[in-house]
Amino acid sequence: MTIKYAIIIAEQVIKQFAKSKNTRLIFTFFLVFLGFALWIGEQERQHHQELATHYSQEVRQRWEASPDKHPHRMAHYGYVAFRQKFPLSFFDFGMDAYTGKSVFLEAHKQNTVNFSEAGHSSSLLRFGQISAAMILQLLVPLFLFFLGYDLIAKEKEQGILKLLFTQGISWQTLILGKTLGLFLTSLFILVPTALFGLILLFFNGFEVDTLSRYGLLILVYALYFFIISLIAVLVSAQSQTAKSSLIKLIGCWLFLMLILPRIAQVIGQNVYPAPSKIAFDKTVEGELIKQGDSHNPDDPYYKALKDSVMKAYRVDSTHKLPFNYAGLVMKEGEKLSAETYNRHQARLVEIYENQQNVLRLTAFVNPFLAIKNISMALTGTDFQSYNHFQTQAEKFRYQLAQTMNELQIKHISNKVKNSADKNAKLDRQEWRNFPDFKHHFLTISSIFDAEKISFAALFFWIVLLFIPIRYANQWFKII
Numbered sequence: 001m002t003i004k005y006a007i008i009i010a011e012q013v014i015k016q017f018a019k020s021k022n023t024r025l026i027f028t029f030f031l032v033f034l035g036f037a038l039w040i041g042e043q044e045r046q047h048h049q050e051l052a053t054h055y056s057q058e059v060r061q062r063w064e065a066s067p068d069k070h071p072h073r074m075a076h077y078g079y080v081a082f083r084q085k086f087p088l089s090f091f092d093f094g095m096d097a098y099t100g101k102s103v104f105l106e107a108h109k110q111n112t113v114n115f116s117e118a119g120h121s122s123s124l125l126r127f128g129q130i131s132a133a134m135i136l137q138l139l140v141p142l143f144l145f146f147l148g149y150d151l152i153a154k155e156k157e158q159g160i161l162k163l164l165f166t167q168g169i170s171w172q173t174l175i176l177g178k179t180l181g182l183f184l185t186s187l188f189i190l191v192p193t194a195l196f197g198l199i200l201l202f203f204n205g206f207e208v209d210t211l212s213r214y215g216l217l218i219l220v221y222a223l224y225f226f227i228i229s230l231i232a233v234l235v236s237a238q239s240q241t242a243k244s245s246l247i248k249l250i251g252c253w254l255f256l257m258l259i260l261p262r263i264a265q266v267i268g269q270n271v272y273p274a275p276s277k278i279a280f281d282k283t284v285e286g287e288l289i290k291q292g293d294s295h296n297p298d299d300p301y302y303k304a305l306k307d308s309v310m311k312a313y314r315v316d317s318t319h320k321l322p323f324n325y326a327g328l329v330m331k332e333g334e335k336l337s338a339e340t341y342n343r344h345q346a347r348l349v350e351i352y353e354n355q356q357n358v359l360r361l362t363a364f365v366n367p368f369l370a371i372k373n374i375s376m377a378l379t380g381t382d383f384q385s386y387n388h389f390q391t392q393a394e395k396f397r398y399q400l401a402q403t404m405n406e407l408q409i410k411h412i413s414n415k416v417k418n419s420a421d422k423n424a425k426l427d428r429q430e431w432r433n434f435p436d437f438k439h440h441f442l443t444i445s446s447i448f449d450a451e452k453i454s455f456a457a458l459f460f461w462i463v464l465l466f467i468p469i470r471y472a473n474q475w476f477k478i479i
Contacts, residue, residue, distance in 0.1 A: 005169060006177035013181025017147060026143065027188060030135070034193045037132045041090035042200045048101070052082040055102075056437070064432045068425040070412070072330060075404035078106035081393040083113065084439040086380025087210045088217065091197055092133030094381025103390075105397035105437075107334060107404070108294075110341050112277070113390060132193060133375050136221055137368060138257055141228045144186055145249040148232030150242035151178045157241055171472030175233055182229040190225060194218045213444055217378045223458055224371040230465045237476050260366050261359070268358035274351045284344050291340065294333025302329055319414045327408030334401045342394070349387055356383060363457035370461070373454040377447045384450050388442050396437050403434060 017023050059080045066077060082102045089096060100113030152174065155161050164174065201214065232249060239245035275283070292301030306318060309325065318325035356373075363370035376382035407430055416424040448455070468476075 002170065002173045002176070005173045006180060009169075009174065009177025010181035010184060013151065013178055014185055017181075017185050023147070030140065030143070030189050031192055034132050034135055034189070035196055037130050037135060038090060038193070038197055038200060041093065041131055042204070045085045045087075045090045046204070048085050052084055052101070055080070056082050060436050063434075064428070066428060066431050068428050070424045071404040071407040071426055071430070072107070072327070074431060075107035075330075075401050078104055079396070079400055079437065080104055081389075081396060081437045082439070083386075083389045084441075086385070086441055087201060087204065087206055088214055088379040089381050090200065091131070091214075091217065092375045092379040092381055093129045093131045094133075094376035094379060095383060095386060096381045097129060099383075099386040103393050105393060105400060107330070107401040108337055110338075110345075110394060110397070113386075113393070132197070133372075133379070136190070136193070137224075137371055137375070140186065140189055140225070141257070141368075142253050144182060144225070144228050145232050145253055146246075147185065148178070148182045148229060149236055149246040149249050151182065151233055152236040153239045153242040153245040156239075171237070171476050172469050175237055175469050175472055178233045178236075179226070179230045182232060183226045186225040186229060187222070190218065190221055209444060213378045213447075216444075217375065220371060220374050220378075220458065223462065224367060227367050227458075227461050227465065230462075234465065234468055237472070256366050256368050260362065261369055261372075264359050264362040264366075264369065265355075268355035271358065272351050272354040274348065274355070280344065280348060284341055287340050287344075288337055291336050292333075294329050294336075302332075305329070305332060321414060323409045324412040324414055326414075327405050327410075327412060331402060331405040331409065334398070334405060338394075338398050345394075352383060352387075357453065360451070360453040360457070363454050364460055367458060367461045370454045370457040374451055374458070377451045377454075380441055384446075385442055389439060392439060393437070400434065 059082075063077075063079060066074060080102055083100070085096070103113045104111045152161070155164070161174075197214065201210065206214075231252065235248050235252070236242075236245045239248060292299045294302060296302070306325070306329075309321065309328070310316065310318065313321055315321060359369055360373060363373065373382070377384065407426060411426055412424055
């Protein structure tokens with residue numbers, strides 16, 4: 001009977017909202033606004049993909065068209081890797097405006113990913129871009145609070161609750177019914193938005209993994225709206241007047257959506273401070289100097305390497321070695337520098353992950369942060385997705401440098417005077433044989449692993465909010 005009466009109450013709530021002309025007008029506004037945001041997001045994604053594809057092809061063509069030359073010169077000629085946008089990035093822009101789009105890959109040096117939107121935009125970007133995710137995460141909850149603030153408080157003021165309870169309605173039934181009605185009302189915004197996004201996916205093609213992530217994304221937003229609806233109804237039930245309920249909910253929205261995320265971010269940055277770019281580069285460079293300079297023939301480390309190699313091959317000069325010794329030196333130098341950089345980069349990423357974990361843990365007191373983290377992860381616009389691209393680019397850079405070093409070791413004679421010597425040049429077919437850079441996205445299993453705290457926080461909120469319903473008869477008053 002509880003479920004039956006709860007459904008009846010939910011139907012009354014929906015009919016009440018449907019009768020309001022202003023409510024219908026706001027719903028229409030949200031749907032148009034969300035549709036526009038999705039369309040703009042998809043246009044920007046397509047534009048990025050077109051540019052990335054165009055310049056990736058141009059980089060490849062120039063690489064293959066390079067004339068015969070010394071392989072180490074090709075290592076310094078370098079390559080450019082372009083970051084692709086995940087098909088769902090039109091839904092949630094996440095960190096994409098602040099992370100770079102391309103990186104120049106060359107021997108002996110790890111460059112940063114450049115050309116972010118924030119790098120050539122005005123300061124207004126700090127207020128955020130209008131995306132479907134931003135509307136659903138921030139504005140729709142505020143709208144639900146305005147719809148739900150008086151669902152019980154107003155009836156309490158008018159004395160209607162006494163009549164309902166005399167007819168056998170319990171607090172549990174009333175709260176569940178009101179929450180269900182408000183939640184189902186929110187689906188009139190979420191479902192059309194999800195369908196329009198699905199249409200965009202169909203028109204541009206998608207894989208099964210993308211569709212699975214999109215379905216999970218919509219389900220998570222539905223859970224988020226249910227939590228928001230339940231908060232609104234519980235606050236309304238606890239308040240003695242509709243006015244006090246509205247004030248509490250607005251204060252709750254301001255604290256959860258605007259204040260607490262910033263506080264959590266500041267705490268994370270202070271508890272786990274990250275070095276600046278200059279400090280990071282200086283530390284790496286300092287350690288590399290201590291290890292040795294592969295370009296300096298009198299360097300102690302590489303002098304010892306030369307002595308050990310000549311001893312192993314029983315020669316008194318590197319010119320008598322059966323391979324190109326300079327290539328071996330470059331290979332060793334690349335190995336040491338890459339290991340040093342990767343070690344420091346791993347520490348830096350760990351710091352950033354610790355900062356992000358502070359935000360993830362804060363989601364246990366703020367469902368907004370849970371949905372924000374999950375949404376960015378599923379749409380491929382979070383830090384982990386960006387770092388995954390960086391890792392792939394660095395692996396490609398290292399492979400390129402070491403391949404060129406191997407070519408030098410194998411094909412270049414020790415007797416050549418310099419890289420300009422005609423005998424130091426290799427056929428351009430060697431460059432064409434080297435594979436192109438391909439950006440691969442994270443798997444859905446890795447997303448679950450990275451955001452397990454956020455998923456747990458979301459379900460924690462559902463369990464937590466059902467506790468007041470369980471003890472509603474003891475906690476809430478009719479008048």
